[in-house]
Amino acid sequence: MQRPILEVKNLSTTFHTFRGVIHAVSGVSFHLNEGEILGIVGESGSGKTVANLSLLHLVEGGVVQADVMRYQDIDLSSLKEKEMEKLRGAEISMIFQDPMSSLNPLYTIGHQIEESLKLHTKLNRKERRARMIDLLSKVGISDPESRLKSYPFQYSGGMRQRIIIAIALAVNPKIIIADEPTTALDVTVQAQVLRLLTDLIHNESRSMILITHDLGVVSKTTDRVVVMYAGKAMESGITKDVIHEPMHPYTDGLLRSIPRFHENQERLYQIPGMVPRAYDLPKGCRFEPRCPKAQPICKNEEPPVRKMSNGREIACFFPISKG
């Protein structure tokens, strides 16, 4: 098999606050293969955003450590700020969680895309214009020439999200990291934007990390998935396998708590208890206090990551077995 384009081993990010140390990400490993879409799911606060910001040196006030953080042949942890900036502009593009704040309301859309092209490409004015028009039509905006002159407020939410995708694509990145790119959008617009993103990835052999808390989106869009809980990767593997046969009790609970479309359920399954506080984490498995399968060992020891067949990995002493 090919070597992954991006690889992270044992990533930990901590914040030192007046309340104590927050272990936002603790020993997470994942990789991204070329041409694939990797989903990262987990509840609010589980560390999805921080893990990805850590890769790009974008966490403010946090301490990032990792055994491996590699993009192609580049060791990301050793990059200087200047080099990282260059990489972020040209090779890895991030679509940030809060889409409205990533566009400047005072400038036209055309101006904002052009700035990025000026900074990261050697195209001349004419070429830049051609590329911008091409980009806008690619993300499905009709009449791109006149649309370049519009300001962000003149676009709907769905169109703004397309513009942000266009800006992310402008420099032809190898990897796109999209943090909740459709959370603020309606279902029909969400479907359009996701179709657009998957087409762009699959037709142009780029790769993407899709961060979301929506398991429906994950199941429809991603090839592989990492399930995070309280700063840890609980389970990862081929999306279909994980969704249809979850092995970690947390993944199982999460999937069971969603209303099933094809069934009429009396009640929904509830994971008992609450997510632990970030500065007060259980000593053993972080899911132990809520886990229906927990044994004494789970309270005292952190389960190591076990490799199973078909690329599946789980951090659990007592995984759910088939049947």
Add this chain to the structure above:
Amino acid sequence: MEKILEVKNLVVEYPLKSGILDFKVSKSGISRLRPVVHAVNDVSFSIKQGEVFALVGESGCGKSTVAKAIVKLIDKKSGQILFRGDETSAENQDSLNEFRRNIQMIFQDPYSSLNPRQKVKDIIGEPIAYHRIRPNKASVLQLVSELMEKVGLSNEMMERYPHQFSGGQRQRIGIARALSMNPSLIIADEPVSALDVSIQAQILNLLMDLKDEFNLSILMIAHDLSVVKHISDRIGIMYLGKIVESGEKDQIFAEPKHPYTRALFSAIPIIEDTNPYDPIEIIGEVPSARMLPSGCFYHTRCPLADEKCIAMHPELVDIDDDHFVSCYHWQKQF
């Protein structure tokens, strides 16, 4: 079953500050338009005792405006809102108070809907004292503690402030506050949208339990169609301030008829399986609620639209046993 709430031909507009573009050129010359947002345009539906009615539709289609008009947080332009068959006039303070007590609202955002400077016992207790539901301080506290238990919060949390609770717990506080009024109808405006799935399940189960226990009616506003399918008995699908289709949940999910409903359903990301509805991509964008299209409001995006749809608005007609559709072409395939 008794109809607890009837909304008839509700129209709500929001005034806007006028701008230089608010002129209309016609044969008779230039006329000034009164700039308004047509948020709700002739909406009718009813909710029976003990029933969950869900309003669904995309952002900006007027769902929250309907809810706010029902509880009289905003004024309606025309139409009727009948509670147990009667219109409540704003003049009669006693009947208005009674109406306000009977219809309680749970809000989307469990973070901003609770006063951060109030302790939980006051957040829940204050309306109880105001409406004199219990005679004295001690009995108010007693009720607060019973309500907290009912929604799964422990007694000792009474002295805490909202920021000391998780999102799901805050939503429970909001529900306890609503229940304290012993309402017959609860309006829940996106009560789980801001919550994680594992917490969402707790709140949905809680609402269903309370419905069964108190024979409550619920008007549920939501955009997650899997949630709607789970919780509701009947649904109404809104587009640009109008209901385009309504009826029994099972029937609508089995046979959606309006082209917009069909497009909406085909976009549901269904986890277990592939989406069973024919794939339909909606073209274009939702028109602005400031300048409504002519005829059927959906014609600008509808693959079935013809001249008739552009000229005339289709009535909401009963096509089969309380299944209402507003479309000339509901029998056509794509």
